[in-house]
Amino acid sequence: MKRKDISGLQNKISRIADILDETLGVPIRPQADSKPLDMLIATILSQNTNDKNSFRAYTQLRKQFPSWKKVAEASVQSIASAIKSGGMANQKSRRIKEVLQNVRVRFGGYSLEILNKKSNDEVMEILLAFNGVGAKTAACVLLFSLKREVFPVDTHIHRIAGRLGISGKSRTPDESFAALNKIVPDGKAYSFHTNLIRFGRKICRATNPLCGSCPLFRECEFNQKQFYKKKSLPECSDREYNFMILDNVG
Ligand code: SF4
Numbered sequence: 001m002k003r004k005d006i007s008g009l010q011n012k013i014s015r016i017a018d019i020l021d022e023t024l025g026v027p028i029r030p031q032a033d034s035k036p037l038d039m040l041i042a043t044i045l046s047q048n049t050n051d052k053n054s055f056r057a058y059t060q061l062r063k064q065f066p067s068w069k070k071v072a073e074a075s076v077q078s079i080a081s082a083i084k085s086g087g088m089a090n091q092k093s094r095r096i097k098e099v100l101q102n103v104r105v106r107f108g109g110y111s112l113e114i115l116n117k118k119s120n121d122e123v124m125e126i127l128l129a130f131n132g133v134g135a136k137t138a139a140c141v142l143l144f145s146l147k148r149e150v151f152p153v154d155t156h157i158h159r160i161a162g163r164l165g166i167s168g169k170s171r172t173p174d175e176s177f178a179a180l181n182k183i184v185p186d187g188k189a190y191s192f193h194t195n196l197i198r199f200g201r202k203i204c205r206a207t208n209p210l211c212g213s214c215p216l217f218r219e220c221e222f223n224q225k226q227f228y229k230k231k232s233l234p235e236c237s238d239r240e241y242n243f244m245i246l247d248n249v250g
Contacts, residue, residue, distance in 0.1 A: 049088070
């Protein structure tokens, strides 16, 4: 991409981020630190479900097993039983057990604190080597636990970025991840990511987006935006819209 195009996209992202801050508020990072291994397991649990259900599954898993060692030694069935509220329990329990066993083999214990000393690229390489860990999960560990300037892209952010025209010709979340991480302005990764997730829940939903009342209507390149005139969602508390499991891991 040409330098001029990159700076045009960066300006557009800055305008969008400012509008989202004004509309939805500036997200505040939680004070408490979260361990990288806790974050990795929580992110695996959050795949293909909503934050409320995955948080319930994470809380139940921690309550039922006093340590990650106990989880690694438990049967797949008993892990699945603990995390059933998060959906896809059989698949996720196998994945979690395997990841924990691989962490112990590679690092000699149930901890990923060593990632604090690694570069972003090294962290990505280490985490992507685990079965079932993709770019989005690894990027969440980087952003939410290691507090790096990395911008995770899930299916929701991929959809919204495509509609807004800020992710080029990206066809998958991983392609959007590569494109957006070159242009999201420094210092904006956490707030922009968080507000795009909130925005996707409240306004730019997968089906029936509320284009009729969208604060980003003028910035948006979605070619069907004129047809979506609905203006409001059923009542739902801000807490419910804003709750993010990865802000509550600890
Ligand atoms: S105008 Fe519609 S499609 Fe575009 S960002 Fe807003 S809600 Fe999403």
